Amino acid sequence: MNKWLDVCAMTDIPQLGARVVRHGGLDIAVFRNAEDEVFALEDRCPHKGGPLSQGIVHGRKVSCPLHGWNIELISGCAVAPDEGCAREFPIRLEGGRVWLDAATIDVEAA
Amino acid sequence: MDMSTPMGQGPKMKLVMVGNGMAGVRTLEELLKLAPDLYDITVFGAEPHPNYNRILLSPVLAGEQTVDDIVLNPLAWYADNGITLHTGKKVVKIDRSARAVEAEDGTRAEYDRLLLATGSNPFILPVPGADLEGVISFRDIADVDAMVRASGQYRHAVVIGGGLLGLEAANGLMKRGMDVTVVHIAPWLMERQLDEPAARLLQKSLEAKGMKFLLQKQTAELVQGGCSDSSPSGGGGRVAAIKFKDGDSAPADLVVMAVGIRPNTELAESSGLHCNRGIVVNDTMQTFDPRIYSIGECAAHRGIAYGLVAPLFEQAKVCANHLALYGIGRYQGSITSTKLKVTGIDLFSAGDFTGGEGTEAILYSDPIGGVYKKLVIKDNKLVGGVMYGDTVDGAWYFSLLRDGKNIDELRDHLMFGQDHCGNLGHQGINKAATMTDDMEVCGCNGICKGDIVKAIRDKGLFTLEDVRKHTKASSSCGSCTGLVEQILAVTAGGDYSATPKTKSVCGCTDHTHEDVRAAIKQNKLLTIPQVMAFMEWRTPNGCASCRPALNYYLISTWPGEAEDDPQSRFINERAHANIQRDGTYSVIPRMWGGNTTPSELRRIADVVDKYSIPAVHVTGGQRIDLLGIKKEDLPKVWADLDMPSGHAYGKALRTVKTCVGSEWCRFGTQNSTQMGIDLEKTFFKMWAPHKVKLAVSGCPRNCAEVAIKDVGIIGVDSGWEIYVAGNGGIKTEVAQFLVKVKTPDEVIEYSGAFLQLYREEARYLDRTVHYVARVGLDYVKKKILDDADNRRALYGRLLFALSVERDPWLERAREGKAKHEFEALSV
Numbered sequence: 001m002n003k004w005l006d007v008c009a010m011t012d013i014p015q016l017g018a019r020v021v022r023h024g025g026l027d028i029a030v031f032r033n034a035e036d037e038v039f040a041l042e043d044r045c046p047h048k049g050g051p052l053s054q055g056i057v058h059g060r061k062v063s064c065p066l067h068g069w070n071i072e073l074i075s076g077c078a079v080a081p082d083e084g085c086a087r088e089f090p091i092r093l094e095g096g097r098v099w100l101d102a103a104t105i106d107v108e109a110a
Numbered sequence: 111m112d113m114s115t116p117m118g119q120g121p122k123m124k125l126v127m128v129g130n131g132m133a134g135v136r137t138l139e140e141l142l143k144l145a146p147d148l149y150d151i152t153v154f155g156a157e158p159h160p161n162y163n164r165i166l167l168s169p170v171l172a173g174e175q176t177v178d179d180i181v182l183n184p185l186a187w188y189a190d191n192g193i194t195l196h197t198g199k200k201v202v203k204i205d206r207s208a209r210a211v212e213a214e215d216g217t218r219a220e221y222d223r224l225l226l227a228t229g230s231n232p233f234i235l236p237v238p239g240a241d242l243e244g245v246i247s248f249r250d251i252a253d254v255d256a257m258v259r260a261s262g263q264y265r266h267a268v269v270i271g272g273g274l275l276g277l278e279a280a281n282g283l284m285k286r287g288m289d290v291t292v293v294h295i296a297p298w299l300m301e302r303q304l305d306e307p308a309a310r311l312l313q314k315s316l317e318a319k320g321m322k323f324l325l326q327k328q329t330a331e332l333v334q335g336g337c338s339d340s341s342p343s344g345g346g347g348r349v350a351a352i353k354f355k356d357g358d359s360a361p362a363d364l365v366v367m368a369v370g371i372r373p374n375t376e377l378a379e380s381s382g383l384h385c386n387r388g389i390v391v392n393d394t395m396q397t398f399d400p401r402i403y404s405i406g407e408c409a410a411h412r413g414i415a416y417g418l419v420a421p422l423f424e425q426a427k428v429c430a431n432h433l434a435l436y437g438i439g440r441y442q443g444s445i446t447s448t449k450l451k452v453t454g455i456d457l458f459s460a461g462d463f464t465g466g467e468g469t470e471a472i473l474y475s476d477p478i479g480g481v482y483k484k485l486v487i488k489d490n491k492l493v494g495g496v497m498y499g500d501t502v503d504g505a506w507y508f509s510l511l512r513d514g515k516n517i518d519e520l521r522d523h524l525m526f527g528q529d530h531c532g533n534l535g536h537q538g539i540n541k542a543a544t545m546t547d548d549m550e551v552c553g554c555n556g557i558c559k560g561d562i563v564k565a566i567r568d569k570g571l572f573t574l575e576d577v578r579k580h581t582k583a584s585s586s587c588g589s590c591t592g593l594v595e596q597i598l599a600v601t602a603g604g605d606y607s608a609t610p611k612t613k614s615v616c617g618c619t620d621h622t623h624e625d626v627r628a629a630i631k632q633n634k635l636l637t638i639p640q641v642m643a644f645m646e647w648r649t650p651n652g653c654a655s656c657r658p659a660l661n662y663y664l665i666s667t668w669p670g671e672a673e674d675d676p677q678s679r680f681i682n683e684r685a686h687a688n689i690q691r692d693g694t695y696s697v698i699p700r701m702w703g704g705n706t707t708p709s710e711l712r713r714i715a716d717v718v719d720k721y722s723i724p725a726v727h728v729t730g731g732q733r734i735d736l737l738g739i740k741k742e743d744l745p746k747v748w749a750d751l752d753m754p755s756g757h758a759y760g761k762a763l764r765t766v767k768t769c770v771g772s773e774w775c776r777f778g779t780q781n782s783t784q785m786g787i788d789l790e791k792t793f794f795k796m797w798a799p800h801k802v803k804l805a806v807s808g809c810p811r812n813c814a815e816v817a818i819k820d821v822g823i824i825g826v827d828s829g830w831e832i833y834v835a836g837n838g839g840i841k842t843e844v845a846q847f848l849v850k851v852k853t854p855d856e857v858i859e860y861s862g863a864f865l866q867l868y869r870e871e872a873r874y875l876d877r878t879v880h881y882v883a884r885v886g887l888d889y890v891k892k893k894i895l896d897d898a899d900n901r902r903a904l905y906g907r908l909l910f911a912l913s914v915e916r917d918p919w920l921e922r923a924r925e926g927k928a929k930h931e932f933e934a935l936s937v
Contacts, residue, residue, distance in 0.1 A: 005937045006937075007935060007937055008935050012930065012935070013930075014676075014677055014930065015677065016651060016677040016678075017676075017677045019930065019934070019935050020934040020935065021934070021935045021936065021937060022934050022935070022936040022937075023936065023937050027934075030935075033651075034650060034651045035650075048691070049693075050693065051689075051693040054681040054684075054685070054689060054693075055654070055681065056653075056654040056657060056658075056677070056678070056680065056681075057677065058649065058650075058651050058652055058653045058654060058657065059649060059650055059651060059653075061653075063653070063654035065680070065681040065689050066689070066691065068654065070653075070654075080143075081579050081580045100937060105937075
């Protein structure tokens with residue numbers, strides 16, 4: 001059984017923006033797009049480790065602030081022809097609140 | 111039987127392609143990228159080969175490459191992608207009512223969409239003897255095979271046609287050991303690409319290699335060999351000589367007709383599709399039957415059937431997009447240029463090189479050295495050019511031509527090439543060809559020549575855009591673009607051409623920056639969603655390119671009214687600090703005119719200690735940079751510094767650099783420091799299309815380096831000289847003299863008017879140097895010097911825009927604005 005952790009209210013994340021969630025040594029970027037969908041990725045671009053949370057969000061993508069790689073928010077993978085993926089984490093939106101799965105992020109943070 | 115299926119569900123739709131050449135197969139490649147599972151694809155090719163690079167037939171004929179070298183898609187590619195390939199089968203019928211095609215041998219295939227990529231046929235002169243053995247064209251692998259065979263058996267080759275293709279064929283046959291005569295009807299060679307002087311030089315150097323020429327000769331007849339024929343096979347229906355209308359004749363064991371190509375429209379015409387010098391298509395590459403598309407040399411778009419590869423690949427992209435049911439993208443035609451693929455001969459031509467009424471020509475001619483250049487200029491723009499012997503600047507001229515750049519300022523140096531115009535990264539004749547693979551081409555992204563060549567070869571790239579996408583070369587500062595284009599030309603086969611830059615804002619729209627600005631102004635659009643809805647953006651909320659541009663256009667057009675959207679600003683402008691490679695930030699507080707005080711310096715030192723800031727750096731703009739600050743500390747750092755934002759992170763007014771001027775300097779003529787402070791305080795908080803840097807020197811010794819600033823002021827005895835559009839970055843450019851004024855107030859008004867003109871008219875991310883290069887300094891003078899009312903109005907609008915801006919550090923440090931931006935969450 002998954003144990004879901006309450007992260008914040010959806011409205012704590014700006015539309016077409018992101019917040020950083022610290023969990024132990026792990027930074028997770030939690031995104032919200034214009035359709036109020038939420039996504040969670042490790043806050044590290046597969047290119048040079050740029051903080052994806054600081055990028056410009058458009059559609060279901062984010063552009064990395066360092067060198068402009070476009071990353072798919074659903075999969076964490078770079079849009080071709082760039083190659084590489086940021087780790088993605090299960091995320092839920094329920095009752096206007098955003099939830100992350102304790103098990104998956106604990107493994108990563110350990 | 112009609113077996114059409116509903117779109118998007120059930121069995122796949124059927125796509126049939128007739129023609130298995132470069133343009134068609136490129137369309138399939140693009141389509142498979144976009145929608146790999148949408149269609150069952152069937153391809154008919156009349157030749158027995160898979161898709162190969164037809165451009166490289168010339169090197170194959172010359173023995174420089176083999177047929178295997180030039181195959182682009184091996185048979186395995188078709189199999190891997192589930193494509194049914196019928197090679198050696200010519201389609202002879204389209205049954206449009208049943209939506210099926212039929213090949214000569216009865217093979218039938220039904221289609222939901224049909225793509226005609228039948229290419230072109232060589233034009234065969236209708237003279238007696240044209241059907242003799244030994245009379246061929248130069249179009250496909252079979253022709254090359256025939257020429258190679260003939261070169262082993264016969265001696266005399268005649269090539270009819272002194273154009274690009276004819277000369278390449280003649281060169282190949284000569285390299286194969288034949289005695290080659292080129293027959294040409296015009297007074298000089300390649301008359302569609304060259305003027306007479308360039309053509310004469312070309313002829314001379316080809317003659318030096320052993321090629322013979324018969325110019326202004328019209329072919330009357332090809333004569334069959336009789337019993338007395340001296341050729342080894344001895345007649346038997348083979349050509350032996352060529353006769354001309356003036357009665358002359360010449361021996362000919364092999365005749366290659368290279369007098370032009372005709373779009374292959376036979377199939378389309380017989381099935382009732384509208385053709386007019388090609389299969390007529392619209393901007394989405396559809397024929398008059400919307401289920402039937404056509405691209406490549408057979409297609410006539412706006413009256414032009416293109417024969418070069420780059421335009422055809424642009425067509426392929428558009429066609430694939432529509433076949434994939436995306437329905438975006440239009441093909442709007444291309445400007446093309448030509449290079450001759452004959453080893454050892456450098457020749458380049460583009461645009462209208464003959465000139466005519468209303469044009470001027472700049473000529474350079476060195477007949478002994480074998481160099482000739484002609485540039486044709488109209489209305490201060492390059493409209494055409496021919497180069498022979500030294501073509502290193504071909505790509506640069508072509509980009510000037512394609513972009514319609516105003517060359518007024520370059521005119522004096524234009525003929526001497528880009529190296530003489532102060533640009534970096536383009537030096538050296540045929541540099542691309544002589545570079546080794548480990549030499550760096552793109553300094554921004556660390557890309558070497560080998561990386562680019564490998565990507566071009568492995569991924570089959572043909573356009574600059576493709577190379578940028580796959581390698582990142584030339585995608586940042588762009589100063590290596592010329593070199594990348596050269597590498598592309600050398601590697602991909604020498605045909606060099608590109609589509610005109612339409613300058614749409616980005617891939618989300620076809621509208622230009624100017625369109626967008628006009629719409630925002632005329633319709634009083636105040637938010638990004640409004641602009642996107644009004645201008646029918648193709649993406650739901652744009653991309654990282656267009657959103658920052660739109661945000662700037664909105665706030666600069668409607669200051670105080672338009673919404674400034676932080677989510678559409680690049681992180682630096684959202685966080686009001688510069689992101690560093692490790693994700694920390696740097697902070698540069700403003701020091702008016704480069705002046706500071708003991709208490710400011712003490713506060714800076716205390717902040718560095720308190721927040722354990724790892725690095726302190728003195729910038730080139732007379733300020734202090736604090737590096738390595740954690741994002742969550744930013745508001746506290748700003749509060750403790752208690753200094754104004756330096757905007758070192760923004761497309762905004764950066765620094766105003768000054769010297770100590772007449773207050774201290776024994777040479778100073780004016781109080782440059784105070785002038786700098788006044789300018790900086792007036793323009794503080796100014797957003798702009800790109801960063802803006804100012805400087806003021808107190809005398810012509812110019813210690814503040816004003817010549818490389820967007821606005822540079824030099825104090826002289828009798829007043830102030832104002833220089834504009836200098837640049838010290840990627841493109842070092844010396845500022846141009848705008849005007850001399852008497853008082854500090856005038857300095858501020860004129861400078862402000864210039865900056866507001868730039869703010870209102872430049873494209874987002876253009877520096878002042880790019881803007882002034884585009885509109886010309888005369889235009890700027892007209893708006894600011896000649897029209898005093900306009901100058902004051904511009905300056906007034908700038909002051910109004912500045913009046914609604916607040917110091918972003920103050921708001922965040924003292925008033926808690928945008929708290930969420932700086933606070934991390936934790937679980």
